[in-house]
Amino acid sequence: xxxxxxxxxxxxxxxxxxxxxxxxxxxxxxxxxxxxxxxxxxxxxxxxxxxxxxxxxxxxxxxxxxxxxxxxxxxxxxxxxxxxxxxxxxxxxxxxxxxxxxxxxxxxxxxxxxxxxxxxxxxxxxxxxxxxxxxxxxxxxxxxxxxxxxxxxxxxxxxxxxxxxxxxxxxxxxxxxxxxxxxxxxxxxxxxxxxxxxxxxxxxxxxxxxxxxxxxxxxxxxxxxxxxxxxxxxxxxxxxxxxxxxxxxxxxxxxxxxxxxxxxxxxxxxxxxxxxxxxxxxxxxxxxxxxxxxxxxxxxxxxxxxxxxxxxxxxxxxxxxxxxxxxx
Amino acid sequence: xxxxxxxxxxxxxxxxxxxxxxxxxxxxxxxxxxxxxxxxxxxxxxxxxxxxxxxxxxxxxxxxxxxxxxxxxxxxxxxxxxxxxxxxxxxxxxxxxxxxxxxxxxxxxxxxxxxxxxxxxxxxxxxxxxxxxxxxxxxxxxxxxxxxxxxxxxxxxxxxxxxxxxxxxxxxxxxxxxxxxxxxxxxxxxxxxxxxxxxxxxxxxxxxxxxxxxxxxxxxxxxxxxxxxxxxxxxxxxxxxxxxxxxxxxxxxxxxxxxxxxxxxxxxxxxxxxxxxxxxxxxxxxxxxxxxxxxxxxxxxxxxxxxxxxxxxxxxxxxxxxxxxxxx
DNA sequence: TTGTACGCGTTATCAC
DNA sequence: GTGATAACGCGTACAA
Numbered sequence: 001x002x003x004x005x006x007x008x009x010x011x012x013x014x015x016x017x018x019x020x021x022x023x024x025x026x027x028x029x030x031x032x033x034x035x036x037x038x039x040x041x042x043x044x045x046x047x048x049x050x051x052x053x054x055x056x057x058x059x060x061x062x063x064x065x066x067x068x069x070x071x072x073x074x075x076x077x078x079x080x081x082x083x084x085x086x087x088x089x090x091x092x093x094x095x096x097x098x099x100x101x102x103x104x105x106x107x108x109x110x111x112x113x114x115x116x117x118x119x120x121x122x123x124x125x126x127x128x129x130x131x132x133x134x135x136x137x138x139x140x141x142x143x144x145x146x147x148x149x150x151x152x153x154x155x156x157x158x159x160x161x162x163x164x165x166x167x168x169x170x171x172x173x174x175x176x177x178x179x180x181x182x183x184x185x186x187x188x189x190x191x192x193x194x195x196x197x198x199x200x201x202x203x204x205x206x207x208x209x210x211x212x213x214x215x216x217x218x219x220x221x222x223x224x225x226x227x228x229x230x231x232x233x234x235x236x237x238x239x240x241x242x243x244x245x246x247x248x249x250x251x252x253x254x255x256x257x258x259x260x261x262x263x264x265x266x267x268x269x270x271x272x273x274x275x276x277x278x279x280x281x282x283x284x285x286x287x288x289x290x291x292x293x294x295x296x297x298x299x300x301x302x303x304x305x306x307x308x309x310x311x312x313x314x315x316x317x318x319x320x321x322x323x324x325x326x327x328x
Numbered sequence: 329x330x331x332x333x334x335x336x337x338x339x340x341x342x343x344x345x346x347x348x349x350x351x352x353x354x355x356x357x358x359x360x361x362x363x364x365x366x367x368x369x370x371x372x373x374x375x376x377x378x379x380x381x382x383x384x385x386x387x388x389x390x391x392x393x394x395x396x397x398x399x400x401x402x403x404x405x406x407x408x409x410x411x412x413x414x415x416x417x418x419x420x421x422x423x424x425x426x427x428x429x430x431x432x433x434x435x436x437x438x439x440x441x442x443x444x445x446x447x448x449x450x451x452x453x454x455x456x457x458x459x460x461x462x463x464x465x466x467x468x469x470x471x472x473x474x475x476x477x478x479x480x481x482x483x484x485x486x487x488x489x490x491x492x493x494x495x496x497x498x499x500x501x502x503x504x505x506x507x508x509x510x511x512x513x514x515x516x517x518x519x520x521x522x523x524x525x526x527x528x529x530x531x532x533x534x535x536x537x538x539x540x541x542x543x544x545x546x547x548x549x550x551x552x553x554x555x556x557x558x559x560x561x562x563x564x565x566x567x568x569x570x571x572x573x574x575x576x577x578x579x580x581x582x583x584x585x586x587x588x589x590x591x592x593x594x595x596x597x598x599x600x601x602x603x604x605x606x607x608x609x610x611x612x613x614x615x616x617x618x619x620x621x622x623x624x625x626x627x628x629x630x631x632x633x634x635x636x637x638x639x640x641x642x643x644x645x646x647x648x649x650x651x652x653x654x655x656x
Numbered sequence: 657t658t659g660t661a662c663g664c665g666t667t668a669t670c671a672c
Numbered sequence: 673g674t675g676a677t678a679a680c681g682c683g684t685a686c687a688a
Contacts, residue, residue, distance in 0.1 A: 047441070049442040050443060071401070071404035076398045079398055092439045094422045099411075112420065115378065115390075269399075270601070274602055
């Protein structure tokens with residue numbers, strides 16, 4: 001059986017409340033009592049049960065972090081930043097993966113909600129209403145999404161996309177395909193919207209190839225469709241899909257960027273590793289994790305604040321997967 | 329405020345006990361009571377507080393999953409399998425990343441230990457004694473490690489390494505370098521031991537290049553050292569390090585496999601994506617996650633069992649990063 | 657300064 | 673079949 005506050009109290013020869021006090025406010029107990037308690041704590045390796053504490057204080061010291069897919073290298077960078085920052089602030093992070101399934105997302109939030117003080121939801125796939133309903137019960141910060149009345153950290157997709165479209169236009173591309181990500185993804189909708197605006201502004205035709213899974217296999221599956229559109233360049237919802245395209249293009253003998261240019265989104269660590277290295281729109285991932293936690297903790301300490309917003313920069317990173325348009 | 333069992337009881341016009349019973353054993357209450365309760369539960373969106381339940385039952389329904397580095401694509405495959413299997417069995421998984429830091433590992437286990445029913449520790453970096461001490465308090469299953477008296481799921485590294493060394497020997501390699509992973513890694517020690525055995529058995533010289541971080545950058549950093557050994561082939565502790573080597577080799581104009589062959593470990597999804605695709609020793613990752621959970625649940629239901637062991641297969645996957653040895 | 661008593665949300669036990 | 677009641681580990685008002 002795990003060691004409880006009573007075990008410590010018994011060993012130290014004091015009451016449970018004295019143990020509690022020693023831990024919470026060491027200067028409110030007599031030095032000799034304090035010392036006896038501290039020795040007992042050390043000897044038994046006592047560690048308070050945060051769940052039980054949460055029952056009475058309403059605070060567990062835990063935060064929930066939910067992402068759609070840990071296998072997508074985009075998320076680990078954010079997760080690492082979140083965990084590092086949370087550790088600094090003495091919070092534990094409970095991480096869960098929804099497998100891109102909105103239903104699983106809601107179920108997970110349900111299951112965790114009584115055991116955490118708040119949620120950081122990254123690229124949440126559930127509906128706005130569900131999100132707001134969670135927010136009614138518990139502090140929530142969404143990352144890479146925007147929902148009315150809910151605190152959010154987002155990326156300035158407009159800036160990055162503008163750079164990318166400008167880059168392609170300069171290279172002579174006049175027909176650009178976009179491979180969309182999940183229908184349930186807010187940022188996918190956003191990127192589609194921005195792409196329509198920016199391409200038409202510079203006289204580039206935007207071709208839609210429909211939705212695909214935001215994974216390697218998703219990209220691979222849609223590659224032939226992309227080629228069939230006759231586009232000289234393709235942008236994807238994320239880097240994994242772009243890498244999937246590259247894989248299929250190589251198998252088909254389609255040259256990149258000779259036959260077609262490819263632009264991804266996220267700048268995951270693999271992007272520069274493949275052949276050719278991937279041109280992509282980089283997001284300030286670490287900053288996002290840190291900003292998200294800081295915002296969440298702020299909400300915890302100050303629940304009545306209006307929903308804050310943070311927008312983080314994006315930056316086109318040009319590598320070898322983009323080049324001059326093949327002559328139509 | 330969150331909805332509690334009392335709220336449900338009040339709305340249904342019954343006692344808390346009846347609500348509890350309806351949820352645990354629906355057939356032990358009268359149909360009309362059951363229906364009233366179920367309607368109230370649905371209406372209020374009631375969900376029991378697992379932490380409070382754990383207080384009395386000694387079971388939280390949560391499992392702890394700890395990995396050294398989520399950013400290493402090796403782990404997400406295991407994590408996914410664990411979460412899928414846990415969900416089937418109606419357990420929630422609390423996942424944490426130790427950043428390859430043994431101290432953080434111990435701290436995390438401490439922090440979580442009262443909130444979970446057991447731990448699945450993947451590639452645990454802490455000492456044997458620390459591990460056994462955790463095991464005294466709580467059921468623990470280690471994956472990719474072996475500690476006396478502690479239940480374990482491991483991979484048959486011997487088989488995979490034998491295949492790899494045989495493969496290289498057949499290609500004419502007589503001098504093979506090994507880039508070691510973390511000192512704290514059990515499987516690194518194990519692989520080193522097996523390599524010494526198998527290479528000497530087939531008359532291949534094994535060159536040690538010392539330890540490096542089990543990451544892309546770790547591999548890149550050690551690349552020059554590898555070349556300096558004059559080895560015609562190099563094996564690494566994991567795929568990430570191998571990819572780091574490839575990156576540096578490309579920058580140096582060193583051809584793979586023309587100048588040097590490269591063999592990784594793990595078969596992460598990127599391995600077949602880079603150029604050249606990486607020859608690597610594949611591990612049954614999904615099976616490991618599933619087997620680990622099943623073993624852990626088994627322990628939960630039957631605490632007195634002797635520490636079980638499962639060994640999963642490994643398989644050399646030959647791709648283009650290995651070829652005939654350059655003529656000395 | 658210290659200990660007692662109570663309550664957090666839940667389940668197990670026992671009367672009824 | 674149902675409802676009090678106690679107990680889990682902890683924190684805090686209150687009494688001593």
